[in-house]
Amino acid sequence: MKKIYLTPLLHKDEWQIAIRFRFDQALKDLITSIEGVKWSATHNCYITTLNRANKQLLYSKIRVSGFYIDYTALQHFRLPQEQEEKPGARFSREQKKMLHEYVAYLRGQRLSESSVRTYYNFILKLVDFLGDRNVTDLSHRDLELFIEQRIAAENYASTHRQCISAIKHFLELYDCGKIDTAAIKRPKKSRYLPTVLSKEEVISLLRATRNLKHRAILAMIYSGGLRVGELLDLKLQHIDVLRRQIIIKNAKGRKDRAVVLAESMLPLLKNYLSTYSPKVYFTEGQAGGSYSAQSIRAFLQDSCRRAGITKKVTPHTLRHSYATHMLENGIDLRYIQELLGHSKPETTMIYTHVSRKDILKIESPLDVTVKEMLNSDKNNDNLLLSRHFKG
Numbered sequence: 001m002k003k004i005y006l007t008p009l010l011h012k013d014e015w016q017i018a019i020r021f022r023f024d025q026a027l028k029d030l031i032t033s034i035e036g037v038k039w040s041a042t043h044n045c046y047i048t049t050l051n052r053a054n055k056q057l058l059y060s061k062i063r064v065s066g067f068y069i070d071y072t073a074l075q076h077f078r079l080p081q082e083q084e085e086k087p088g089a090r091f092s093r094e095q096k097k098m099l100h101e102y103v104a105y106l107r108g109q110r111l112s113e114s115s116v117r118t119y120y121n122f123i124l125k126l127v128d129f130l131g132d133r134n135v136t137d138l139s140h141r142d143l144e145l146f147i148e149q150r151i152a153a154e155n156y157a158s159t160h161r162q163c164i165s166a167i168k169h170f171l172e173l174y175d176c177g178k179i180d181t182a183a184i185k186r187p188k189k190s191r192y193l194p195t196v197l198s199k200e201e202v203i204s205l206l207r208a209t210r211n212l213k214h215r216a217i218l219a220m221i222y223s224g225g226l227r228v229g230e231l232l233d234l235k236l237q238h239i240d241v242l243r244r245q246i247i248i249k250n251a252k253g254r255k256d257r258a259v260v261l262a263e264s265m266l267p268l269l270k271n272y273l274s275t276y277s278p279k280v281y282f283t284e285g286q287a288g289g290s291y292s293a294q295s296i297r298a299f300l301q302d303s304c305r306r307a308g309i310t311k312k313v314t315p316h317t318l319r320h321s322y323a324t325h326m327l328e329n330g331i332d333l334r335y336i337q338e339l340l341g342h343s344k345p346e347t348t349m350i351y352t353h354v355s356r357k358d359i360l361k362i363e364s365p366l367d368v369t370v371k372e373m374l375n376s377d378k379n380n381d382n383l384l385l386s387r388h389f390k391g
Contacts, residue, residue: 002027004062007073008050009302010295011040015050017058017074018043018302027067034061042210043302095127098135098174105173110254114229119166125150126167138176140183143167194320194350195311202321208307214299216272217283221315224259225322225340227252228293228315234282236273241266248341257341323351 002024009018019037021027031037034057036048048054055074062069091099102123106116129146130138151163164184171181197205202222209215221231230248238247244261251257261269278284283291296315304313311317319340326336337348 003068003070004031005073006055006058006069006071007302008298009043009045009047010298011043011047015298016040016047017050017054019046019048019058030061030065030067034058091127092132099124099127102170102173106169109169112252112254118162119169122151122163122166123170126170135174136176137178139178140180143179143184194324195313195317196324197309197311197313197317197321199325201307201309201311202318202325204307205303205309205313209299209303210306211299212272213276213283214303216268217296218300218303218315218318219265219268220282222318222322223262223265224248225319225326226259227319228296231296231315232281232283232291232293235280236278236282239269239282241269251341255341255343257338259339320351323348327351 002021004027005018005020007018007020009016018040019031021031031046034048036054036057037046038048039045040047048058055071059069059071099120103116103120106119111119126146127135129150130142147160147163151160168181168184171179206215206219206222209218217231220226220234221228224246226234226246226248230251233250234246234248238249239261240247241261244263245258246261248257248259276284281291285291285295293315300313300315304311323336323340326339327333333345333348333352336351337345340348342348
């Protein structure tokens with residue numbers, strides 16, 4: 001059965017549905033007959049505006065013709081404006097007031113806007129979970145049930161930890177005498193090794209990124225080891241071409257730092273700035289509006305597909321790759337810590353576990369054994385593992 005893939009795609013700063021399939025004339029005739037579908041030479045696929053009506057139109061037209069649709073990527077995708085939850089009609093006036101007070105409290109604690117949004121959404125879920133009950137009646141068991149039913153299902157320890165932090169801030173603001181905040185334990189932080197691209201894969205990724213703006217964004221993230229939020233907040237006035245450095249203002253932990261602007265980045269930067277003419281920020285959306293992290297993730301996935309990279313890659317993978325490659329190039333760990341903006345050296349130490357520099361010096365016992373057998377059997381120069389040790 002012929003299969004059609006539907007995926008989200010950012011094209012000219014607007015979200016589209018990318019329609020891809022192996023060439024089949026009947027399938028091509030069907031797709032081109034659907035209203036609103038057009039060919040994109042840039043992305044080498046058919047596209048149509050991403051909205052609910054077009055999704056339903058595609059589903060109905062393709063399914064009735066007997067073709068198989070793979071729309072997994074669309075199922076887990078939400079447009080950026082749909083990301084942040086807002087208190088709707090299901091909340092009382094008192095509950096809405098409480099939520100607004102909570103946000104004001106977090107900002108008064110000088111938390112970053114990203115943390116404020118994250119914590120707010122957790123407490124939004126908690127208030128919804130409580131329903132009509134008063135927050136002062138909240139018990140430790142209520143919190144356990146909330147986490148079990150609403151949070152633990154997401155299966156990410158980092159999400160669980162963020163939720164506990166949000167609840168602790170909430171309990172600092174609203175006194176619940178039944179709960180001992182010290183008894184609320186955060187799960188241990190996961191210590192997974194980060195995904196890292198090889199140097200060759202990074203270059204292949206950049207070459208596979210056809211759109212000039214997208215290529216400049218990915219190159220800037222890797223060139224300076226930036227977090228995606230730092231890239232989005234980067235202003236043109238903080239790019240010093242003459243001194244070849246970028247100033248990252250008010251980064252994670254409310255710290256400023258300077259990173260190197262790669263010399264090989266300069267021609268791409270000049271081309272990008274002259275073509276797109278951003279006014280304030282390095283990357284801007286339509287009419288000078290803000291760009292979104294989700295947009296970057298989407299075109300990064302498309303570039304990985306073009307480059308034949310099958311690893312799970314996010315914008316942060318480029319930052320991990322930057323740090324690992326710096327370590328492999330012999331840069332001292334202390335300098336890497338400063339360039340990344342890590343407050344603790346332990347955070348930077350993770351890259352010593354993924355660096356190939358020292359690992360390649362270690363010989364596998366299999367290699368040692370084969371070499372020993374080769375040395376002992378001088379008459380057999382073709383000792384191999386392919387067929388009973390004989391080539």
